[in-house]
Amino acid sequence: MLILLGSFLGLMVLGVPVAIAMAVASLAFILISGTVPDVILAQRMIAGVESFPLLAVPFFILAGNLMNIAGVTGRIYAFAVSLVGWMRGGLAQVNIIGSVIFSGMSGTAIADAAGIGTIEIKAMKDHGYSTEVAVGVTAASATLGPIIPPSLPFVIYGMMSNTSIGALFLGGVIPGVVMTLFMMATVAIFARIYSWGSDAKFSLRDLGTAGIEVAVVFGFPILAYGLVWMGLSVNLAIGLALAVLLALDYYFDFSAVMALMTPVILIGGMTLGWFTPTEAAAAAVIWSLFLGLVRYRSMTMRSLTKATFDTIETTASVLFIVTAASIFAWLLTVSQTAQILSDLILGLTQNKWVFLILVNLLLLFIGCFLDTIAAITIVVPILLPIALKLGVDPIHFGLIMTLNLMIGLLHPPLGMVLFVLSRVAGLSVERTTMAILPWLIPLFAALFAITFIPELTLWLPRFMGMTR
Structure with a gap:
């Protein structure tokens, strides 16, 4: 244990990736130990990425990149302005609603921050908001990316914990809504304190158009179900409903x-059993290509090539972390380190709620120093068995873990969202960090609610029959 954890922590202190x-x-x-054949290193690293669910990783990353170059982000922004831009602190509210919509397509906080976040920060600055305010609300809303389905961290957690990824996706819906409401309430409070006005004229016509768009999106599954009920085959019903939508x-x-249809296709398809989460990721890519090449015609071969190479680069870094974390986590188990740590935690408390408080504190600390994927891969084998012993549902535990680690993305020294927004806004890391601090209030409030009200996470998966 001293060799494994000591060398790891020592290298981290020295700044090694x-x-x-x-x-x-x-x-x-x-x-040094001589108890494990060295060939195991290669075998376990390969086994760590030899997983069907992990195929979703490059597809979701590619879908997010394609959405960013397909002109979808600008349309989402315009839709959000029509919906909430007339409120006080309108563009801050637009920032949040835009991230909610984009979260249903990308599954990553970094894609959200780098994509629609770039548009939102520029717009807020042009309307007189300080750079710090624009960066703070963008950072907070970007954490919605991995909570509202689809979600890359949920894919990794589901693979590590042998939990249904579809159930995890459904479990993130209501917590995502709770986080959205808390953030919008925070904007309303700040708007009153700092006398922010609205950033778009109230237009009943624009609001009505936005409402019609939402109605059309929700009408798609209703129409498809109605056609099936009338006796048409599922494929024919979906085809006809899609034709009506396109018309x-x-x-x-x-x-x-068409952008709003993305989460409907993904969640609806998985819920109805039309495709697995991995296949849903491929469907997201196909839909992104359709929007960019056919519907909006905003995608060129050069931009498509750039998105592809960006995806290769990001996927390679993610999977390298997964391979390294797989052997590290396996050694934690075989060396009894995980068991020792587990016994230590159980020695502190046998109470489920006290345990969850300790987990929150631990993960908030870990999230500041470890990449999200690495943290999930290392921590799940240690903490999940304890959680199961104490009666914590693995879906609920996955939401708690993911939200904690998302908050970690907003902190130095390894918070990727922090560095992305620092570069986008042209602020120093120190000023970016200070700008984010006030917006941690709604995130911690949401974390408290999600931790101590398990039904926020578990009700929808149970209602849809995906968990007991």
Whole structure:
């Protein structure tokens, strides 16, 4: 345990990247202990990425990149302005609603911050908001990306914990709504304190158009179900409903109907059993290509090539972290380190709620220093068995873990959203960090509610029959 954890922490202190630190610490343990054949290093690293659910990772990353270059982000922004831009602090509210919609397509906080976040920060600055305010609300809303389905961290957690990824996706819906409401309430309070006005004129016509777009999107599954009820085959019903949707979108030139359809296709398809979460990721890519190449015609071969290479680069870094974390987590188990840590935690408390408080504190600390994927891969084998012993549902535990680690993305030294927004806004990391601090209030409030009200997470998966 001293060799494994000591070398890992020592390398981290020296500034070695987390994946390399885990790989070197694992190799050092194998060479020094002599109890594990060195060939195990390669075998376990390969086994760590030899998983069907992990195929969703490059597809969801590619879908997010394609949405960013397909002109979808601008349309989402325009839709959000029509919906909430007339409120006090309108563009801050638009920022949140835009992130909610984009979260249903990308599944990552970084894609949200780098994509629609870039548009939102520029717009807020142009309307007189300070750069710090624009960065703070963008950072807070970006955490919605991995909570509202689809979600890359849920894919990794589901693979590590042998939990239904579809159930995790459904479990994130209501917590995502709770986080959205808390953030919007925070904007309303700040708007009153700092006398923010509205940023768009109230237009009953624009608001009505936005409402019609939402109605059209929700009408799609209702129409498809009605056609099936009338005796048509599922494929024919979906085809006819989609044809009606395309005709309406083409005729009325809606700003965001096709973009809003993405989460409906993904969640509806998984809920009805049409495809697995991994296949849903591929469906998201196909839909993104359709929007960029056919519907909006905003995607060029050059931009498509750039999105592809960006996806390759991001996927390679994510999977390298997964491979290194897999061998590290396996060694934690075989060396009895995980069991020792588990016994230590159980020695502190046998109370479920006290345990969850300790988990929150631990994960908030870990999230500041470890990449999200690495943290999930390392921590799940240690903490999940304890959670199950104490009666914590694995879906509920997955939401708690993911939200904690998302908050960690907003903190130095390894908060990726922090660095992305610092670069986008042209602020120093220190000023960006200070700008984010006030917006942690709604995030911690949501974390408290999600931790101590399990039904917020579990009601929808149970209602849909995906968990007991």
